[in-house]
Amino acid sequence: xxxxxxxxxxxxxxxxxxxxxxxxxxxxxxxxxxxxxxxxxxxxxxxxxxxxxxxxxxxxxxxxxxxxxxxxxxxxxxxxxxxxxxxxxxxxxxxxxxxxxxxxxxxxxxxxxxxxxxxxxxxxxxxxxxxxxxxxxxxxxxxxxxxxxxxxxxxxxxxxxxxxxxxxxxxxxxxxxxxxxxxxxxxxxxxxxxxxxxxxxxxxxxxxxxxxxxxxxxxxxxxxxxxxxxxxxxxxxxxxxxxxxxxxxxxxxxxxxxxxxxxxxxxxxxxxxxxxxxxxxxxxxxxxxxxxxxxxxxxxxxxxxxxxxxxxxxxxxxxxxxxxxxxxxxxxxxxxxxxxxxxxxxxxxxxxxxxxxxxxxxxxxxxxxxxxxxxxxxxxxxxxxxxxxxxxxxxxxxxxxxxxxxxxxxxxxxxxxxxxx
Amino acid sequence: xxxxxxxxxxxxxxxxxxxxxxxxxxxxxxxxxxxxxxxxxxxxxxxxxxxxxxxxxxxxxxxxxxxxxxxxxxxxxxxxxxxxxxxxxxxxxxxxxxxxxxxxx
Numbered sequence: 286x287x288x289x290x291x292x293x294x295x296x297x298x299x300x301x302x303x304x305x306x307x308x309x310x311x312x313x314x315x316x317x318x319x320x321x322x323x324x325x326x327x328x329x330x331x332x333x334x335x336x337x338x339x340x341x342x343x344x345x346x347x348x349x350x351x352x353x354x355x356x357x358x359x360x361x362x363x364x365x366x367x368x369x370x371x372x373x374x375x376x377x378x379x380x381x382x383x384x385x386x387x388x389x390x391x392x393x394x395x396x397x398x399x400x401x402x403x404x405x406x407x408x409x410x411x412x413x414x415x416x417x418x419x420x421x422x423x424x425x426x427x428x429x430x431x432x433x434x435x436x437x438x439x440x441x442x443x444x445x446x447x448x449x450x451x452x453x454x455x456x457x458x459x460x461x462x463x464x465x466x467x468x469x470x471x472x473x474x475x476x477x478x479x480x481x482x483x484x485x486x487x488x489x490x491x492x493x494x495x496x497x498x499x500x501x502x503x504x505x506x507x508x509x510x511x512x513x514x515x516x517x518x519x520x521x522x523x524x525x526x527x528x529x530x531x532x533x534x535x536x537x538x539x540x541x542x543x544x545x546x547x548x549x550x551x552x553x554x555x556x557x558x559x560x561x562x563x564x565x566x567x568x569x570x571x572x573x574x575x576x577x578x579x580x581x582x583x584x585x586x587x588x589x590x591x592x593x594x595x596x597x598x599x600x601x602x603x604x605x606x607x608x609x610x611x612x613x614x615x616x617x618x619x620x621x622x623x624x625x626x627x628x629x630x631x632x633x634x635x636x637x638x639x640x641x642x643x644x645x646x647x648x649x650x651x652x653x654x655x656x657x658x659x660x661x662x663x664x665x666x667x668x669x670x671x672x673x674x675x676x677x678x679x680x681x682x683x684x685x686x687x688x689x690x691x692x693x694x695x696x697x698x699x700x701x702x703x704x705x706x
Numbered sequence: 707x708x709x710x711x712x713x714x715x716x717x718x719x720x721x722x723x724x725x726x727x728x729x730x731x732x733x734x735x736x737x738x739x740x741x742x743x744x745x746x747x748x749x750x751x752x753x754x755x756x757x758x759x760x761x762x763x764x765x766x767x768x769x770x771x772x773x774x775x776x777x778x779x780x781x782x783x784x785x786x787x788x789x790x791x792x793x794x795x796x797x798x799x800x801x802x803x804x805x806x807x808x809x810x811x
Contacts, residue, residue, distance in 0.1 A: 399773075442773050506793065508772060510783070522772075522787040537773065553770075553777045582768070 289315050289605050292374060292384035294364055294543075296321035296349035298329075298678070299576030299590040299597075300390035305680035306598045308354045315605075318358040318382065320374065324349045327418055328673060330587060330666075333450050333623065335421035336413075337461045342422050352678045364391075367547040369569040386571050386601050389544070389557050393446055393577040393585055397536035400441050402512035411517055412532045415454065416446065427531060428461070433470030434530030439519060440477045441509045442537045446577055446585045449632075451475065451535050452482060452492055453623040459499045460625030468500075476504040476519070476527055485639040488632050491656055495624060509534075538585070540578055556580040561636070562613045564597050571604060573597050583636065584618045591677055592617045595688040617690035619645070621666035629662035631655050635690035646685040648694040713738050724799065724806045728764065731803025739801045745790070748801070752789050755781055759795070760802035769799050769807040 291307055293300045296319045304319050311317070326349040334340035350359040363377035373381045395416055397403045403412060413424040436458060440451050455475050462468040475482070475496060482496055482503060483489040496503055510522035512532070519527045540555030549568040551557055557574040558567040561581050566572035575597045576590035583589055592614065599612030616636030621629045631653050632640035644651035653662055676683055707726065709716050713734035718726040723739070725731055736756060740748050748756070758779040763769045772795045776783035786794035795807050 443771070508787075522783055523792055553774050 288313070289385040290383060291315055291317045291386045291388070291601065292382055293317070293319045293388040293390055294321075294374065295319075295390035295392060295576075295578070296326065296353070296359065297390065297392050297576065298587050299392075299578075299594065300388065301326070301349070301352050301678045302591065302594045302680050303388055303390065303575055303597055303601075304357045305352075305354045305678065306594060307601065308357050309680060310598070310602065312356070316358070317356070318360060319349075319353060320360045320362055320364060320376075320382070321349055322361065322363050324359075324361060326352055328670060329446070330673075331670065332415050332418065332421045333453055333457070335418075336415050336424040336428050336454075337457050338425060339457075342418055345418065347674065352674070354679070364541075364543040365546065366543050367550060367568075367572070369547070369549065369572070372571065384571075386573070386605060387569075388597065388601070389541075389550075389566065389572065389574040389578050390576055391541045391543075391578050393444075393538045393540060393556070394542075395536045396539040397534070399537045399539075400509060400511065400534075402514050403441075403534060403536065405514055407512075407514035407517075411530065412512065412514065412534060414534050414536060416450075416535060424533065428458075431471075431531055432467060435472045435474065435528055436531050436533070437519060437527055437529035438473070438475045438533045438535075439507070439509055439527075440479075440535045442478055444585055445535050445538050447620065448584055448586075449483065449492075449620055449622045451477070452496070454533065455496065455501050456499065456625045457623060459501060472502070473500070474502040474504060474527060474529075476507040476509070478506065478508045480505050485632075485634060487642075488640040488656060491630075492622070495658075499625075538577075540580075544578070552580050554580075561616070562596075563600055563610045564593055564612075564614055565600065565610065573601060581616075583616045584620070586618055586620055587673075587677075588620055589618045591683075592688040594680070614688075615690050617688060621662055621669070623663065623666065624658050627663050628658045628660055629666050630658050631662045631665070633690070633692055635692065638690065638692045641692065643692070646687075646691070648691055720806070722800075722806060725803040726805070728760070728804045731760075735803060736801050739803075743797060743800065745797075745801075749789075751781065751785075752798075752801075755779055755786065755789060755794070755798045756802040759798045760804055763799070763802075763804040769795065769804055771795055771807065 293304050325346050328345040331340045331345040335342050365375040365377045373383045409423045414420040415424050462471050481489045482493040508522045511520050517529050544551035545555045557579045559574045559579045564573050575593050577585040596612030596614040600610040619633040621631050623629050633645050634640040642656040645653045645655050717730040790797040799807050
């Protein structure tokens with residue numbers, strides 16, 4: 286073939302990193318196109334801070350095209366479906382874009398419509414989410430006017446993006462209300478479908494203890510079924526009830542509708558079916574996926590996407606050269622957990638090893654402390670925002686933070702990640 | 707991990723009573739596990755869900771979540787909770803002799 290055509294669906298974290306790394310690798314020797322429905326790249330980790338006035342919504346958004354290296358073509362279009370038999374992307378408004386390699390990077394979408402009663406006149410009034418920019422802004426207004434009552438934070442169903450964000454929201458709400466002298470007038474409840482605060486046992490115990498210490502009630506194994514917006518009551522499928530004055534919902538998540546319209550590409554929730562190590566689509570040999578769009582059994586988080594990029598880029602290059610895939614993703618994830626009072630916690634884990642205490646990024650040395658609250662962790666989280674735009678998206682390495690999980694070098698961590706299945 | 711007697715056979719289970727080896731399971735055990743967990747009689751409707759869970763696990767290596775079950779098993783979520791009070795995905799997995807659904811991460 287002449288120059289290979291690499292088409293990337295989605296200009297968010299994953300799509301941008303992959304486009305920039307491939308452009309740097311190939312230069313003129315590949316035609317790289319990124320397609321997205323709009324030109325607004327949102328720094329999603331910042332959304333958590335907007336409701337508390339700790340971040341300005343306008344400062345979280347930059348143009349998608351400006352994050353792409355010169356030489357990467359950017360197209361604004363709605364995707365209708367993928368035609369794997371003809372290696373083409375069908376666009377909603379008509380027109381097709383042919384590819385030699387396709388990258389699925391469209392992320393996860395919110396599906397509040399799957400929960401009865403969530404969307405309606407109360408949406409944006411007594412029911413909010415901070416998982417979108419508009420939602421975070423409207424929640425800011427609601428919180429400012431909130432002077433007492435029941436604040437209910439509910440995760441409808443897993444998986445969700447950034448599984449620790451709802452906990453962080455609870456911690457920050459506690460701090461925010463304390464500062465306003467209202468904490469005693471507000472009951473904060475965290476309702477989750479999980480059987481504890483978090484999924485991984487050691488981190489869960491630590492986070493559960495922190496919730497208890499801050500007087501935040503936990504309703505575990507609460508599978509939200511419907512909302513009665515007039516009575517301001519949330520019901521679980523097994524008819525448990527939780528009353529609220531202000532409901533902060535993390536709606537159910539789903540993959541992408543265009544994937545549901547493309548036979549073989551997605552599971553029943555619309556997430557792309559991929560090999561968990563090579564990140565190749567199960568639908569076609571020349572399709573790969575990165576980030577929240579996939580069905581991988583790891584967190585939907587920017588750190589995961591960043592670590593996946595290495596394997597995806599390597600495998601695209603190998604595929605185009607006709608070689609076996611050698612890029613293997615190990616399930617590595619890490620995240621800062623804001624706990625309020627200018628402190629944060631850091632966790633680091635992979636497919637086989639759960640988050641444990643220790644030091645990061647250098648085992649034993651740190652400087653950051655794992656699974657322990659510290660001011661340095663909080664500062665590191667703040668520093669991350671400029672790094673995101675200027676180091677991570679352009680596809681550079683973050684010094685000291687590699688794609689591979691190094692927890693097994695830490696004292697007390699489990700075995701080496703398992704061999705590829 | 708421990709070994710227990712189910713339907714006259716020794717099987718290995720985890721701390722919560724989920725079978726560790728799906729191939730040690732048979733339908734007689736299903737009834738026994740169900741009774742231990744408060745379901746006196748397994749109806750055809752129960753078994754439709756149990757077999758669906760088990761089939762999906764054996765085929766894909768992971769068991770579906772409640773939401774996925776509601777979309778694909780032919781039994782709506784409301785009814786899943788009537789059939790398997792408290793936790794349909796977990797209970798159906800246990801009765802079907804497959805590991806506890808990993809939920810998520």
